Amino acid sequence: MIDWSWILENWLPIGLLLADHVQLVTLGLCSGMLVAGLMVLLTLWKPVLARPLIYLSGILFTVPSLALFILIMPFTGLSKTTSVIGLSLYALLIILQNTLAGLASNPAHILEEARALGYTRLQCFLGVELPLALPALLAGLRTTSVTLVGLVTVTALIGQGGLGQLFITGLAQSFTTPVVVSLILTVLLAFCFDYLFYSLDKFLIRWVR
Amino acid sequence: MDMISGVYLWFSRPEHWLGEDGLLSRMGEHIYYVSLSITIACAIALPLGVLMANYRKGAQWVMALFNLGRALPSLGIVILAIMVIGYETSTVIIALVVMSIPPILTNTYIGIDQIDSSLKSAAKSIGMRRWQTFTQLELPLAFPLIFSGLRSALVQLIATATIAAYAGFGGLGRFLIDGLGRNDTPQIIGGALVVSALAIASETACSAMEKWMTRKWRTGEVEPGVN
Numbered sequence: 001m002i003d004w005s006w007i008l009e010n011w012l013p014i015g016l017l018l019a020d021h022v023q024l025v026t027l028g029l030c031s032g033m034l035v036a037g038l039m040v041l042l043t044l045w046k047p048v049l050a051r052p053l054i055y056l057s058g059i060l061f062t063v064p065s066l067a068l069f070i071l072i073m074p075f076t077g078l079s080k081t082t083s084v085i086g087l088s089l090y091a092l093l094i095i096l097q098n099t100l101a102g103l104a105s106n107p108a109h110i111l112e113e114a115r116a117l118g119y120t121r122l123q124c125f126l127g128v129e130l131p132l133a134l135p136a137l138l139a140g141l142r143t144t145s146v147t148l149v150g151l152v153t154v155t156a157l158i159g160q161g162g163l164g165q166l167f168i169t170g171l172a173q174s175f176t177t178p179v180v181v182s183l184i185l186t187v188l189l190a191f192c193f194d195y196l197f198y199s200l201d202k203f204l205i206r207w208v209r
Numbered sequence: 210m211d212m213i214s215g216v217y218l219w220f221s222r223p224e225h226w227l228g229e230d231g232l233l234s235r236m237g238e239h240i241y242y243v244s245l246s247i248t249i250a251c252a253i254a255l256p257l258g259v260l261m262a263n264y265r266k267g268a269q270w271v272m273a274l275f276n277l278g279r280a281l282p283s284l285g286i287v288i289l290a291i292m293v294i295g296y297e298t299s300t301v302i303i304a305l306v307v308m309s310i311p312p313i314l315t316n317t318y319i320g321i322d323q324i325d326s327s328l329k330s331a332a333k334s335i336g337m338r339r340w341q342t343f344t345q346l347e348l349p350l351a352f353p354l355i356f357s358g359l360r361s362a363l364v365q366l367i368a369t370a371t372i373a374a375y376a377g378f379g380g381l382g383r384f385l386i387d388g389l390g391r392n393d394t395p396q397i398i399g400g401a402l403v404v405s406a407l408a409i410a411s412e413t414a415c416s417a418m419e420k421w422m423t424r425k426w427r428t429g430e431v432e433p434g435v436n
Contacts, residue, residue, distance in 0.1 A: 062412040064368035066385055067401035074212050074398065146279050153282035157375055157389065167288045171376065176292050183285045190280030 003177040014166070018185060021162025024155070025148045025193065027084045032091025032144065039092075040099055044125055050100055057093040065090070065154045073158065083155040087148055094144045095137075102136025103129055138201040145193035149186060163189075212394060216402070219395035230383065232403060239380035239407065242298075243366045246305035250362060254310045255355070258317025259343075271318045278311025283369040291376050301378045308369055309362035316358025320351030349426060353419070360415045367408045381407065 007014070043050040063071075069086040076082045106129055114124040130137075153164030161168075166182035169175075219225060226232045261267050283304075290304040324347055332342040374382025384400025387393075 059409055059412070062364045062367075062408045063405040064371045064408055066368070066371050066382070067405045067408075070385055070389075070397050070401040071405070074394065143279070146276070150280060150282040153284050154372060156284065157372070157386070164282065164284060167282075167285050170292070171288050174292065176289070179285060179289050179292060183282065183289060186282050186285065187277065187280045191276075194276065194280075 002180055003175075006175075006177050007181060014181065014185075017163050017165055018189070020160075021149070021152055021164075021186075021189065024080070024083055024087060024152045024160065024162055025145065025189075028087025028091050028148050028152075029141075029145055031084065031088040032095055033141075035088065036092050036095040036099060039096055040103070043100065044121065050104070054097060054100055057096050060089065061093045061097075065151055066157060069155060069158050078159045080160055082158060083152070083160040086155070087151060090151060091144045091148060094147065095140050098140025098143070099133060099137050102133035102140075105136070106132050135201065135205055138197055138204070142194055142197040142201075145197060146190045149190040149193060153182070153186060212398065215395040216398045219399045225396075225399070232381075232384075232399075235379065235381050235383060236403065236407065239367070239370055239382075239404070242302065242305070242370050242378075242380055243363070246302055246366055246370075247309060247359070247363055249302070249306045250309040250313055251359070253306070254313035255317055258314045258355075259321060261314075262318045262321035265322070268318070268322070271315050275311050275315040278308065281308070283308055283365075284372050284375065287369070287373045287376050287378075296377060298378070301373050301376065305366055305369055305373070309366050312358045312362045312365070313355075314358075316354045317351070320354030320358075321347050323354075324350050352426075353423070356415075356419050356422075360412065360419075363411060363415065364408060367404070367411065371404050 039053060043053060065086070068089065069082060072082050072085050076085065110128060110132070111124065114128045119127065152160075152162050153167065155161040156164030156168050163182045163186050166178035170177070170179035170182070224231065228234070258271075261271060286308060287301060287304045290300050294300045294303070328346060328350075329342060332346050337345070370378070370380050371382035371385065374380060374386040381400055381404040384396055385404070388397035388400060
């Protein structure tokens, strides 16, 4: 089932695809985080917007990944931009849901106390609310990164896809080795991202333990 | 503007709706495959989750399985299944079932495991049998989590069934994959819109069903005074 000599001969292209995969996940994650951050600030300014935003992201999240990528395609074509926009949309949805849920679960009396101590709205958010919601936020990032690693492979169908391209190669040549290699590497990469955010969580939230 | 009128024209042709590979029969196929897979997945994952929660064994395995399930790329699983077992519709169904077991199993396990054990002791002390405790206490309390597992499995199934068209599978994904192959933009966009509408409609239906069931059987809540 596995042709080791193929792996030895092709370690360089495989490595390049892996690097491409990491790049796509990182780009998607970063831009998703950025937009999610802006939206959270928006809900801070206009709290009424929080519910519709959660509802809207819930609806958008149900759109099948391939369909989402394809619906972006008319604007940006078969390019890396299309994959990054699609990936960041998914990232945005998961991060936004987790962060807003985390912020909403903060006890209301803490806000009152902060205000009584003379905190401004922004000071209260940065100094009190955000640290309290940090566990939920990081949990969201863990889920997001693992999901994105899998989603990147789908973009192989629109000409991108990092390691996902090996699935296409394997199917086209009826050769299982690339498919197995890609599956194993994808899962390992997902666990690496998961572990990264897990360690970040342990490092940042030391006060809980 | 060109694109929008192209898509509109594509939708307005009756031959794109009717016939063997029209939208309606492809939609029927898609719904059939998805409901078949989720039924099989439920038949496996629900009893297994209940059993594991009752014997409190394999908790760490359940979580590992859940993480693995999220990390496994669906396209790869479908392609590998086809290459190893050979191309049959049933092969793709097996792959779809395998992919939707983790969310259902994990949520069933957690849903039953998280129930306050004092409630179970109380049920025992007022003379409820094991089966009664299960159907009247554990199942209703775990219902919201079990149902949300089913919902995420369903959303994932609709998406994976679409991707599986790449490996020759039927259903709505055909419009996307064939359209990509022929560079037929109106068809790709049309197919993507229909499959998105299907996903959103089933999610909305699930959410309405959950609200209705919660109201009817008051699942997921403990009567005041019991705790």
